[in-house]
Amino acid sequence: MLEPKSRRPKTSPSQLDEQTKQQAVDVRGALERSGLDHGPISVFEKMKMMGLKPPSVASLARLFREKNIARSEPKKKPRAAYRRFVYPAPNACWQLDATAYVLTGGRTCVIFQLQDDHSRLAVATHVADGETSAAAIAVVTKGITAHGVPQRLLTDNGLALNPARRGITGQLITHVSRLGIEAITGKPYKPTTQGKNERFHQTLFRWLDKQPLADSIEQLQELVDQFDIIYNTERSHQGLPGRITPQQAWDATDKAVAPRPRPRENTSSGEATRTVYGKGQVHIDGVRYQLGKQYIGQQAHAIWDLNTITFFDRHGTEIISHPRPDPGTNYVGNGKPRGFLNKNNEKP
Secondary structure (H helix, E strand, O other): OOOOOOOOOOOOOOOOOHHHHHHHHHHHHHHHHHOOOOOHHHHHHHHHHOOOOOOOHHHHHHHHHHOOOOOOOOOOOOHHHOOOOOOOOOOOOEEEEEEEEEOHHHOEEEEEEEEEOOOOOEEEEEEEOOOOHHHHHHHHHHHHHHHOOOOEEEEOOOOOOOHHHHOOOOHHHHHHHHOOOEEEEOOOOOHHHHHHHHHHHHHHHHHHOOOOOOOOHHHHHHHHHHHHHHHHHOOOOOOOHHHOOHHHHHHHOOOOOOOOOOOOOOOOOEEEEEEOEOOOEEEEOOEEEEOOHHHOOOEEEEEEOOOEEEEEOOOOOEEEEEEOOOOOOOEEOOOOOOOOOOOOOOOO
């Protein structure tokens, strides 16, 4: 009679029964084998979709740690520590980036992924031999055909995407500008600006790692098209309110008003100032002009008419003059062979 009573609670509503535990572990395993995200939130949403009664996300996290099938990451920032910026409507901004992939036999190709910033919808995906302006234009055209014209296009500073910070007007930027699309870029060495697309790459590669290795670009295109359907319509997105799918987020809000196309510029005459980049070159209307390595980093001013284009340095001194190149020309040299040394014994 004098012994203390047990303090153990009469009921433990948060304690999981063995059947529920096994269901959660099985669902996690199935998601992992299929190449989809398989963290506690993903398992919670999948169990709910299957008509099961899932434990809380916190309970699932504890269960997976107890089973030694998930690692603890105490140094990882909590979600509340991140400040996320999202455009207010679909087509207000698209993000475009490319990532490399290796086919059987070691052949390398590039996957261009175009994503809507607001809904995270996979707008279009295109597999190409390399990261070229033509491939970038192809994926944007594919996205516009399916979903309309966006107001903005966010890319990094790659030569095939938007090299404006290097003093170059890229072919992609010329193309989208004529449609009225505002081309924007992130700061150099700040990949978090394109963070949504970087995470998009990660999700794609996790899924591709569970698929047979593609033998050709055509096979890889079929795989990424299949992934886009899963990503858009079957997989709940943790970055969206209510963890809905990207397609549901796209359908929930009216699309942003398409921009007005801009008229083509008359390039028969004009002038422009460009920064001379890496190899001593500048870009004018899609043509690379070789000025010389001694001008790298400096500003060069070009003046042209129907017959001639002339370049001047920052002091107004003429650098070189050329006849206007024929249509289809993409490079004009400075008439000096490689290895030529100027009067200061320096390579131009």
